[in-house]
Amino acid sequence: xxxxxxxxxxxxxxxxxxxxxxxxxxxxxxxxxxxxxxxxxxxxxxxxxxxxxxxxxxxxxxxxxxxxxxxxxxxxxxxxxxxxxxxxxxxxxxxxxxxxxxxxxxxxxxxxxxxxxxxxxxxxxxxxxxxxxxxxxxxxxxxxxxxxxxxxxxxxxxxxxxxxxxxxxxxxxxxxxxxxxxxxxxxxxxxxxxxxxxxxxxxxxxxxxxxxxxxxxxxxxxxxxxxxxxxxxxxxxxxxxxxxxxxxxxxxxxxxxxxxxxxxxxxxxxxxxxxxxxxx
Amino acid sequence: xxxxxxxxxxxxxxxxxxxxxxxxxxxxxxxxxxxxxxxxxxxxxxxxxxxxxxxxxxxxxxxxxxxxxxxxxxxxxxxxxxxxxxxxxxxxxxxxxxxxxxxxxxxxxxxxxxxxxxxxxxxxxxxxxxxxxxxxxxxxxxxxxxxxxxxxxxxxxxxxxxxxxxxxxxxxxxxxxxxxxxxxxxxxxxxxxxxxxxxxxxxxxxxxxxxxxxxxxxxxxxxxxxxxxxxxxxxxxxxxxxxxxxxxxxxxxxxxxxxxxxxxxxxxxxxxxxxxxxxxxxxxxxxxxxxxxxxx
Numbered sequence: 135x136x137x138x139x140x141x142x143x144x145x146x147x148x149x150x151x152x153x154x155x156x157x158x159x160x161x162x163x164x165x166x167x168x169x170x171x172x173x174x175x176x177x178x179x180x181x182x183x184x185x186x187x188x189x190x191x192x193x194x195x196x197x198x199x200x201x202x203x204x205x206x207x208x209x210x211x212x213x214x215x216x217x218x219x220x221x222x223x224x225x226x227x228x229x230x231x232x233x234x235x236x237x238x239x240x241x242x243x244x245x246x247x248x249x250x251x252x253x254x255x256x257x258x259x260x261x262x263x264x265x266x267x268x269x270x271x272x273x274x275x276x277x278x279x280x281x282x283x284x285x286x287x288x289x290x291x292x293x294x295x296x297x298x299x300x301x302x303x304x305x306x307x308x309x310x311x312x313x314x315x316x317x318x319x320x321x322x323x324x325x326x327x328x329x330x331x332x333x334x335x336x337x338x339x340x341x342x343x344x345x346x347x348x349x350x351x352x353x354x355x356x357x358x359x360x361x362x363x364x365x366x367x368x369x370x371x372x373x374x375x376x377x378x379x380x381x382x383x384x385x386x387x388x389x390x391x392x393x394x395x396x397x398x399x400x401x402x403x404x405x406x407x408x409x410x411x412x413x414x
Numbered sequence: 415x416x417x418x419x420x421x422x423x424x425x426x427x428x429x430x431x432x433x434x435x436x437x438x439x440x441x442x443x444x445x446x447x448x449x450x451x452x453x454x455x456x457x458x459x460x461x462x463x464x465x466x467x468x469x470x471x472x473x474x475x476x477x478x479x480x481x482x483x484x485x486x487x488x489x490x491x492x493x494x495x496x497x498x499x500x501x502x503x504x505x506x507x508x509x510x511x512x513x514x515x516x517x518x519x520x521x522x523x524x525x526x527x528x529x530x531x532x533x534x535x536x537x538x539x540x541x542x543x544x545x546x547x548x549x550x551x552x553x554x555x556x557x558x559x560x561x562x563x564x565x566x567x568x569x570x571x572x573x574x575x576x577x578x579x580x581x582x583x584x585x586x587x588x589x590x591x592x593x594x595x596x597x598x599x600x601x602x603x604x605x606x607x608x609x610x611x612x613x614x615x616x617x618x619x620x621x622x623x624x625x626x627x628x629x630x631x632x633x634x635x636x637x638x639x640x641x642x643x644x645x646x647x648x649x650x651x652x653x654x655x656x657x658x659x660x661x662x663x664x665x666x667x668x669x670x671x672x673x674x675x676x677x678x679x680x681x682x683x684x685x686x687x688x689x690x691x692x693x694x695x696x697x698x699x700x701x702x703x704x705x706x707x708x709x710x
Contacts, residue, residue, distance in 0.1 A: 152520065158528075166542065169546075230438070234434035243435070255698060256691065259646040262675075263680045264453030266675075267452065287445065318430055346537075348536060348652075349648055367537055367538065
């Protein structure tokens, strides 16, 4: 495509596009960079004017304080449990439901597909109080499962799997049937392994949603021993006198797991056709 | 043989999908239908979370109509949405356009930079920008004073505080919409652009006449999702300034949270929730109608 164009017009376009893109990249990257660099400054240097970009005396003091002065390890474990449990359940439930919607034609499946779509219109925020009462009545108040279970049904995940399974040829299903494979074992042994790219994509998305969730855990969790990272960190923000040294280091620490996962699975996220999951 | 096979097939065609969706159905009934029904019922009572739920009819809704705090929260929510949605749209489309353009250099690295804010939780995103825009210690005010200006009251001025949340939300929400736009832009047939080149169209004409119409369905999704999302925003406000200064930037979800959970007026909060739900449905329907009209 580029070869067919005239060469003379390309250079200014290249310079212009690259300049705009990198200007924007600086705008998007700088706040995070400034934050991370600040986390290595000792408490006093954080506020000593004139500000300097690089720390004069780099230190890990903030990190050790963050780790010990509030229950960081405990919050980390809770957050891990929530994110991993919710992600595994979401994948299983979404894959099963998406497969049913893609490969069977019963009328009640179409009705249910409409219901799931409606859940995107009825977001948690609009039924906060009654949802809280339901979860409390089920005995899930102040427990991590109260955070996990209501989050498992996910329209985006279900439709991502549906779109994927629609593209899997029906012949494959017929062949399995002729071989005498039962419907459920066809799903578990053939179809689920086939959908590995979708599983990975949804896993990253789901992990990110749950890792970063704030409002719902805030409502459901009451005891500090059950808190997730976001609630713990929000607690430092809400304190009368914000301890920035701890806050910044704890914030940076809490980002590390997600960034690591993202860097490992980057290609799945970047190629994810999330349109497929959202359009239908 | 034939008989048994067909009988099994018949059974499993009903049974298998039923089993496959059973957990979903159960969760849907428990965590959507049930709360929606009792929420609607509670909105006609003065329930406080414990004891009886005395029936008060439409009183909660009548009271909401006269509640200045509710209007203030609603109005602030609308202003926030009107600011953040267009900004987010322009930024994510612009960045997606640059990331698929054959001209920009260094795209693999830039892509990661643009994507990182999406990984950051709303609480932390708020903290990052609060750190930058601190009134007495922030980098932004430092730079302003170094350049000879006066420090700006980013935290104690309600409008500036709201503006920071708009920036935070745009910064953090761009990556997701950008992914949607990248997928859409890649699907626009190259031959359209080649034909336009032959006709001597310039870059802006090509963008307006070819790109925009071709990605219209994705644009609609992005607009719809980001509007619905913005109307429900809560966390950024907590992290940036705790809805402050004072209660000036308490948006509607914060209002529902405060009345329902801090003041235990579950009936009243439920009524407010249903007003929010009604507004969200109206927004979605209006946008749907607008997109249909444009399409035809």
